[in-house]
Amino acid sequence: MTGLEQFEIPVVGTYVDPRIIPGFCYKVRPNNRKNHLFNGRALRLQSVGMGYAKRLTFEPDNAINANNYLWSDNHPDGLGLEPRAVNVGMKFIVKAGEQILGEATVFRDDKPQFEENTEKIELSRPGGGSSEEDSYLMRVSGVAIVRKDPKSNIARVVEVFNIGLDSQLNILFAQTHMEIKFIPK
Numbered sequence: 001m002t003g004l005e006q007f008e009i010p011v012v013g014t015y016v017d018p019r020i021i022p023g024f025c026y027k028v029r030p031n032n033r034k035n036h037l038f039n040g041r042a043l044r045l046q047s048v049g050m051g052y053a054k055r056l057t058f059e060p061d062n063a064i065n066a067n068n069y070l071w072s073d074n075h076p077d078g079l080g081l082e083p084r085a086v087n088v089g090m091k092f093i094v095k096a097g098e099q100i101l102g103e104a105t106v107f108r109d110d111k112p113q114f115e116e117n118t119e120k121i122e123l124s125r126p127g128g129g130s131s132e133e134d135s136y137l138m139r140v141s142g143v144a145i146v147r148k149d150p151k152s153n154i155a156r157v158v159e160v161f162n163i164g165l166d167s168q169l170n171i172l173f174a175q176t177h178m179e180i181k182f183i184p185k
Contacts, residue, residue: 003032003078003080005082007082007112008029008082009080011079016054019115021148022048023044024045024083024148026042026058026081026084027081027082028070028079031075031079042084042087043059044058045059046058046153054071055072056070056072057069082114086106086157091104091184092183094181096179096181116143142164145160163180
């Protein structure tokens with residue numbers, strides 16, 4: 001299938017890539033088009049239907065008018081689903097080792113996000129707290145671990161690691177060999 005971006009997972013005709021899993025968030029784009037469906041929002045996939053043309057149902061805007069769905073064969077050229085782990089408004093505790101450095105809030109999420117790999121593993125969720133400090137804006141990149149427990153309908157970010165900071169702080173942490181992690185609040 002041509003026309004998809006490297007970070008998009010394909011849906012075409014009756015085929016829904018097995019990496020597309022209910023509980024995770026996706027941005028949906030018709031193949032060979034610029035604009036995303038659902039006004040460009042990343043929505044949580046609720047279900048993938050059975051049968052010939054599969055119905056992909058996403059989290060509704062409201063329970064009365066649940067119209068955030070589409071059929072896998074609606075678009076003859078197919079669809080690209082971009083997995084989204086981190087979204088605007090998410091809050092994190094920033095840690096270096098076991099030391100809490102502060103807090104971070106996502107205010108932009110316009111760069112592509114992509115799946116690096118999928119594994120079935122068991123992890124324990126770390127915790128912690130922090131007080132509010134001065135706010136600074138900084139570009140951050142990293143690898144997010146997103147987990148969906150078997151009994152849950154919602155996948156959640158466990159942590160973001162392998163952090164790259166767009167500042168001189170990156171040099172400081174590289175020299176001290178301290179790994180920075182972002183833990184969801």
